[in-house]
Each structure stands twice: as C-alpha cells, then as structure tokens.
Amino acid sequence: MPTSLPVNIFIVEDNAWYGELLEYKLAQNPDYQIQRFTTAQACLAHLNEQPDLITLDYNLPDGKGDEVLRQIKERLPDVAVIVISGQEDVRTAIGLLRQGAYDYLVKDEETADRLWNVVGNVRKQLQLRRENERLREQIGLKYDPSRAILGESPQMQQLASLIEKAARTNITVSVSGETGTGKELVAKAIHYQSARRNRAFVAVNVAAIPHELLESELFGHEKGAFTGAISRRIGRFEEAHQGTLFLDEIGELPLDLQAKLLRVLQEREVQRVGGGQPIPFDARLMVATHRNMAEEVKNGRFREDLYYRLLGLPIVLPPLRERGQDILMLAESFLKDFCNQNKMAHCTFSPEAQELMLHYPFPGNVRELKAVVELAAVLAENDTIQPQDLSLRAQASSNGTSPAPTSNESLRVQVATIVQRYLDAHQGNILQVAAKLQIGKSTIYRMAQNNEVRLR
Numbered sequence: 128m129p130t131s132l133p134v135n136i137f138i139v140e141d142n143a144w145y146g147e148l149l150e151y152k153l154a155q156n157p158d159y160q161i162q163r164f165t166t167a168q169a170c171l172a173h174l175n176e177q178p179d180l181i182t183l184d185y186n187l188p189d190g191k192g193d194e195v196l197r198q199i200k201e202r203l204p205d206v207a208v209i210v211i212s213g214q215e216d217v218r219t220a221i222g223l224l225r226q227g228a229y230d231y232l233v234k235d236e237e238t239a240d241r242l243w244n245v246v247g248n249v250r251k252q253l254q255l256r257r258e259n260e261r262l263r264e265q266i267g268l269k270y271d272p273s274r275a276i277l278g279e280s281p282q283m284q285q286l287a288s289l290i291e292k293a294a295r296t297n298i299t300v301s302v303s304g305e306t307g308t309g310k311e312l313v314a315k316a317i318h319y320q321s322a323r324r325n326r327a328f329v330a331v332n333v334a335a336i337p338h339e340l341l342e343s344e345l346f347g348h349e350k351g352a353f354t355g356a357i358s359r360r361i362g363r364f365e366e367a368h369q370g371t372l373f374l375d376e377i378g379e380l381p382l383d384l385q386a387k388l389l390r391v392l393q394e395r396e397v398q399r400v401g402g403g404q405p406i407p408f409d410a411r412l413m414v415a416t417h418r419n420m421a422e423e424v425k426n427g428r429f430r431e432d433l434y435y436r437l438l439g440l441p442i443v444l445p446p447l448r449e450r451g452q453d454i455l456m457l458a459e460s461f462l463k464d465f466c467n468q469n470k471m472a473h474c475t476f477s478p479e480a481q482e483l484m485l486h487y488p489f490p491g492n493v494r495e496l497k498a499v500v501e502l503a504a505v506l507a508e509n510d511t512i513q514p515q516d517l518s519l520r521a522q523a524s525s526n527g528t529s530p531a532p533t534s535n536e537s538l539r540v541q542v543a544t545i546v547q548r549y550l551d552a553h554q555g556n557i558l559q560v561a562a563k564l565q566i567g568k569s570t571i572y573r574m575a576q577n578n579e580v581r582l583r
Contacts, residue, residue, distance in 0.1 A: 304444030326370030352401025
C-alpha cells in the first residue's frame with residue numbers, strides 16, 4: 128500500500144479570509160492538492176477534474192448548501208463533501224448527512240483543526256478504496272478470458288465469444304459440463320469482464336451445504352429464528368447485492384427450496400428465515416451443474432418453471448478429451464505456474480509424455496490434468512518429464528473399454544493399451560481409430576499380428 132496518497136481537494140467558501148485559513152491549514156500536507164472557489168457555480172464548473180473531497184460553505188451567494196450538495200452528488204456520487212456552516216442546526220445537519228454529506232462542521236476557532244482530522248480520515252478511506260480497485264483490476268486481468276480460458280480449439284474459441292457476449296448484459300447464465308471442466312472459472316471470467324466487476328462475486332456450492340442449513344445460507348436469518356440463531360445473519364443473496372451470485376451444483380437444490388428460489392427470482396427480493404420484511408436485492412445470477420437438467424426436469428427432480436427461469440444463456444463446457452492440442456497448452460501453463468510458485472527449475476515434457484497425455488481420456492478433466500502435471504514436476508528426475516512421471520490411472524469405463532495405462536508400464540505397452548481402448552470404443556473400426564490417433568493403418572495391423580491388440 129503506498130505511503131503517500133495525493134488528495135484533490137476543493138474548498139468552496141465565499142469568505143476570502145476564512146477560505147485562506149482552511150487552505151493554509153490543509154496545505155501543511157504536501158500531498159493535498161487544493162483549489163479554492165468563492166461560488167457554487169465555479170465549483171460545479173470544475174467537477175470534471177474529479178475532486179476527492181469538497182468542503183462546502185452552507186450559505187453561498189448563489190446557492191444553499193443542500194441544493195449544491197444535491198448537484199454535486201448527482202455528478203460525483205462517491206466524492207466526500209464536508210459541509211461547513213456558521214449555524215449549529217441539528218435538523219439541517221441530519222438532513223445533509225442523509226442527503227450524502229460526509230460530515231457537518233460548525234464554524235468556530237477549532238473548525239480548521241477538526242477539518243484536518245476529517246480530511247485525514249477521508250484520505251485513509253480513499254487509500255483503501257484505491258487499493259481495492261487495484262486488486263479488483265488485477266483479479267479482472269486474471270479472469271480475462273484471453274488469459275484464464277486457455278485453448279485454441281474451436282470449442283474454446285466459441286466459449287470465449289459466449290463469455291464476451293454474456294459480460295455485456297445481466298442475463299442469467301447457466302454453465303454445464305463435466306466435473307473439473309472449469310465452470311466457476313467461466314462464471315468469474317464473465318463477472319470480472321462485466322459492469323459489476325467492482326462488486327462482489329459470491330459463490331455457493333449448493334451440494335456442499337447440509338439441507339437444513341441451505342435456506343439460511345442463501346437467504347439469511349433473524350436472531351432467534353431457530354435453535355442456534357444467536358444473531359442476525361446476512362444471506363448470500365444480500366452479500367451479492369449489485370454484484371454476482373454464482374450457485375454451483377444447482378441440480379442438488381432440494382425441491383422445497385426450489386419453490387422459494389423461484390419466488391425470490393420472480394420478486395427480486397428475499398426474506399430472511401424468521402423475518403417478515405422483504406429485502407430487495409440486485410444481483411446477477413449464474414448457475415452451474417454437471418447434471419443433465421432437462422433429464423432432471425423430466426424425472427421430476429427439478430421444477431420446470433425454475434429450470435426455464437435459470438436457463439438464460441446456456442454455456443456448455445467441452446470435456447478435456449475433446450479439446451485436442453489444448454491439452455498440451457494447458458499442461459505447459461500449469462507446469463510453468465507450478466515451477467514459478469515453488470521456485471523450481473523449469474521443466475519440459477518429453478515427446479512420449481506429450482503423446483501419452485494427448486491420448487489419455489482425463490475423466491477428471493482440467494482439474495485432473497493440473498494435478499497430474501504438478502505431481503509429475505515433483506517426480507521428474509531431471510528437467511524433462513517422462514511418461515513414467517505421469518500418474519494416469521483412469522479405470523475401465525462402463526462401456527467395456529480397456530483401462531488407461533499406468534506409469535509403471537513400458538511405453539510400448541502403454542501405446543498398445545491406448546490403441547486397444549480406441550478399437551473397443553469404435554467397434555474395431557481401424558480406419559476411424561487410425562484417423563483419431565493420427566497413425567497408419569499398417570501400424571494397427573502390425574500390432575494385431577504381434578498380439579499386442581485384438582481386432583473384432
């Protein structure tokens with residue numbers, strides 16, 4: 128966090144002597160950049176210079192403080208305005224504070240000292256706000272689709288296009304795909320490219336919260352609403368106000384809560400457990416699931432009306448096994464990041480290791496690839512990762528295909544296992560397998576003659 132923070136201050140005071148006094152006091156801090164105005168119109172004409180703080184005399188020759196404050200706040204809602212008045216009127220002070228004034232000071236011999244302290248507090252808040260903005264910008268860059276969504280396959284290019292379109296509006300987004308394909312990453316990429324990027328991104332894994340606690344988690348509760356509710360709790364919908372609420376594994380939501388969620392989305396307001404007052408909220412909603420939601424609706428496990436309310440813009444994430452060369456691009460990225468984070472010498476993948484990864488089905492998708500790469504970096508004996516360093520241990524699939532090779536088998540056996548798995552999956556069609564694996568038909572026939580694979 129920086130040690131000095133410039134603060135752009137406007138002093139609006141028609142009494143020249145008093146304005147000079149305030150300026151003299153604040154100018155003792157060289158980081159305070161001060162401009163002085165004697166009329167409201169002069170101040171308003173310079174608001175395009177984006178002051179951080181304005182001291183405003185309540186009685187100006189061309190406007191009362193409340194009207195000038197209103198005009199300032201309409202144009203610069205975040206600027207701190209300190210109203211300074213010659214009269215101590217509690218009702219006026221309360222009205223100005225409700226209108227958005229940061230503070231109300233009465234003119235006396237101690238006003239300059241009090242103003243010094245108030246400006247110091249404003250400066251600290253500015254410092255925190257600017258640091259938060261900087262961090263949010265960094266997060267936004269982290270989740271920029273061009274950086275976060277790696278891949279050059281047609282599926283990933285289409286995904287990047289959908290993320291860009293989703294970020295332009297507040298449309299509900301439903302992300303589906305196998306476990307480990309990066310559904311939350313996509314949701315964050317949309318949020319941090321949207322107009323809500325400087326507001327909260329609140330993620331809730333519906334499947335990870337016990338049923339009896341889920342309603343309170345989502346909608347909050349009042350003190351005494353149930354046994355153990357010793358204080359009021361703000362729910363996730365309220366936390367996400369003006370930001371984004373991401374409900375992961377929405378297919379696990381119990382039917383009784385589906386009805387309550389539907390009402391919340393229709394009315395755009397929540398009611399805490401044990402509370403009677405509806406609370407409006409403004410949050411962009413995104414949901415994700417690994418289930419086939421159309422099948423869930425058909426089987427009566429998910430409400431049809433809620434399904435269509437949540438569908439919005441559907442985004443389907445492809446499994447890693449269908450992304451071709453993206454596997455190697457992701458593996459290289461994970462390897463580079465892991466080596467940098469652990470201050471290790473940079474590793475590379477041998478051609479044999481690359482070939483093995485390209486033909487492994489990765490049932491755990493991107494999440495599994497990341498884990499495999501990081502472990503391989505630890506297991507590698509030198510700066511080159513070999514096939515035996517890759518812990519690929521997928522089990523035989525339910526359609527009867529052969530199991531994936533283990534790291535203890537020779538490369539020849541591993542290649543034969545991969546070819547056999549593809550032959551089983553494609554009903555022994557040698558032409559299709561040769562095309563999929565980018566090898567010659569003669570290679571497969573030779574392996575069959577050597578009893579390394581079996582043909583149907």
